[in-house]
Amino acid sequence: MKELFYYQDSMMKQFRAKVIRTGINGERPYVVLSNTAFYPTGGGQPHDTGFIENLRVIDVEKIDDEIHHYIEGNINSLKEEVVGVLDWERRFDHMQQHCGQHILTAAFVELMDIPTVSFHLGSELVTIDLATEQVTDEQLALVEKRANEIILENRPVETKWITKEEIPNYPLRKDVSVDEDIRLVIIPDYDYNGCGGTHPTSTGQVNAIKILGTEKMKKNTRVSFVCGNRVLKQLAMRKNVLSDVARQLSVPEETAATALKKVLNEVKATEKALEDAQNHLIEYEAKELVANRTNNIVACTFENRTVQTLQKLGRAVVSQHSELICLFVANNEDKLQFIAARGVNVKKSMKEISTAILPLINGKGGGNDTFVQGGGEKSISAQDLLEEMKKNI
Template identity: 75%
Template structure:
């Protein structure tokens, strides 16, 4: 492992090596080289991509004792000595994020004795899970500040291969998980950690760290953050969103939050006024329906009327008509929906109505003795289903 190019020089972008053999497994065709600068998936860090001659490398995995470079096509042209070229933008991004994770994790340990229990390097965000049910905003701010101080100091990031017996010489942040090929990543006087990932040569190359948010994860707290170029990407995205919001509100960017709060407040007030007006209209409609009722039975069919609206109308009718029954049906796109309700002084069981008509439309419904609703396929027309409900009543 020590002799692999990506461990000898993590900044190596191109290399030459010999093709040892080729094969195919459940992940596809692959090539094994005499040495490689392509980092395989491991330790929370994703694999590299790039080229072997003109063949694309789309995945890299360590399988048993060999590193397999998964390629596009059958790789017939990969013979003898090949030239490897790393997708450096992807690799350097992973190095920035991984080193940033070491720095941020060590900051939480140094300041608050909060260890990291897991780490994930995603395509957009990086996360660490801290062994704490609650991490305050003040702690987040202090850890972020400390991490950026370490970056600004441009401390060296060193790597060292040690034996198990030599581990006691180093103040490790956590116990190492292996007993051979032990590799330490060291930021002097700050962080000592067993790690098999790739890292830049100094903390300054991480550029900066920005915490993006937290969420509760069982007994832990997940902290999302970005490092290096990802900070610029996040800033650019947020700048575009803020500019767009400010433009639509016709206010300066610094006033956008207050202007948006006002819009939301006004919108809620308008929605409440609209709901009140709709409820008033339903009351008038309910009275009109009761005036046309026959023997206390209100029956009506509609087109494109949501079932929630039918429910309100049905309740409005029976609340004012304690001896009455209200049957409502609506055709909504490709389905039929209905409501059946009775007044408080009427004894008929509305569940019986639902049970009788649901098989006619292959439907489902629910409710209680006094009020049911349901829906199903538009096998019948709305007025035909209403007639069936009237027959049952």
Template identity: 75%
Template sequence: MKDLFYYVNSTMKEFTAQVVCTGIDKERPYVVLSNTAFYPTGGGQPHDTGWINNVPVVDVEKVNDEIRHYIDGPTNSVNGEVHGKLNWERRFDHMQQHCGQHILTAAFVELFDFATVSFHLGSELVTIDLNTNAITEEQLALAEQRANEIILENRPVETKWITKDELSQYPLRKDVAVEDDIRLVIIPDFDYNGCGGTHPPSTGQVSALKIMGTEKMKKNIRVHFVCGQRVLDQLDMRKKVLSDVSRQLSVPEEYSGEALRKVLTDVKKVEKALDEAQNVLLQVEAKELFEKSVSGIVAVTFENRTIQTLQKLGRAIVALHSEVIALLVADNGDKLQFIAARGENQEKSMKELSNAVLPLINGKGGGSDSFAQGGGEKLLAATELLEHMKKHFV
């Protein structure tokens, strides 16, 4: 493994090699080369992409002792001596993020003794899980500051192959998981770690590191961050969003947060006032429907009224008289919904009524003897469902 091009020179963008063999793996054609600069998925770092003789390489995996280059084309198009070319933008991005992860992880260890228990390099954000159940904004800021200090110092990023017996000579921040071909990635006087990934020759090429946020993950804290070009990409995206918000609020960008809070406060006030007004209207509607009741039963169909509205209206109706029964059905497009409610002196079971009519609409529902609700498919008209409900009281 020491002689693989991506280990010998991580900045190699193009190379020549011989085709050793070709094959098909689950309908995916692949090529094995005598040597390669294409990094296979492993150690938290995604695979490289690129081209072999202008044939796209879409995936790279290490299978046993083979590094398989899965191509988007027939294997007979690549034979003999071939020319490999990396998608360098993708590779360099992965190198920046992976090296940044080493730096940030070491910063958390140095400052707070928070070890990294897992690492994921995503297409937009990078995450590390720290073995702590709490972290402060101040700790995040200090770790970010320390990481960027190491980046700006442009320290060399060294790699070294050692044996198991030589491990004790290095202050590793965690135990290595392999017995042979142990590869160390070293940032002198800062971080010593066993790693099989690719990294830039110096920390300065990471450019910058920015922590984007955190979340609780079981007993750990997950830290989201970005490095290099991704910092600029995130800044550009956030600048566009902030500019759009600022423009819509008609305020300078620096006052957008305050203006947005005011808008949200006003919206909540309006929503509260609207809810109160709707409740008043429902009370008026309930009285009108009660006055039209027949034999103590209010039976009405509606179109496009939510089950929540039916619930409020039904409770308002039965609150007007202890003997009244409210049967309300709504035709809501491709489904029917209903409620059945009774006054406090009524003895008829609304739950029994619900259980009796639910099979008619292949529906589901629940409730109690005093109040039940349900809904299902529109297998009959709303008026027909209402008639079936009324028959329960004949």
């Protein structure tokens, strides 16, 4: 482990090695080299990508004592000695994020005595789960400030291999999980941690840390953040969004939030007024339907009326007369939907109607004795379905 190129020199971008063997895992061809700078997935850090000669490396994993480089292309084209070239932008990004995680995690311990229980390095964001149910905005601001102070000081990031017996000599942030090949990543006088990942050689190379948000995860708190070049990408994305919002609102960016809040309040007021108007129309429509009833049955078909609207209209109808039964069917795009409702003095169960007609349309429904709704296939017409409902009264 100690002799692997990615441990000897984390800044190595290109290397030479011999092909030890090739193989196929499932349908994926792979190469095993005499040494490698390609980091395999592990410890929360994703694998490297790049090229071995002209073959693209798409995945790297450690299996037993071997590093498998999964490639695209003909593995038989490889010579005995090959050149490996890392996708350096990807590798350096991973190193920035991983080292930034160490710095941020150590800041939470130093300032709040809150340990990190897990870490995930995603393609867009990095997250740590803290062993606490709540973190305040003030705490986040203090931790972020401290983490960026450590970056600005440009402290060295050192690595050291130690034995199990030497562990008590170092103030480790958490217990190590292995007994052999114990590798420490050290930021002197700040953080001492067992870690098998790759890191830059100084904290200054992390560039910056920005916390983006938190969310509750059972009894823990997940903190999302970015480091280095990802901070610039996030800033550019958020700048573009803010500029677009400000442009559409025709206001300066600094007042966009206030203007947007005003617009949303106006939208809510408009929606409330529209809902009140629709309810008045439903009441008016219900009175008209009741006036045209036949034998205390209000039955009607509709085109493109949502089941929610049918429910409101049906309830409005039966609320006007205790002896009424209301039957509605709507022809909605690719399906039929229906409701059946009864007045308070009607004994007939609406569930009996639903049970009888649902097989006709291969449908599903729900409700109770007083009100049911459902829907299904257009295997018959809306009018025919309504007639079947009438037959079951």
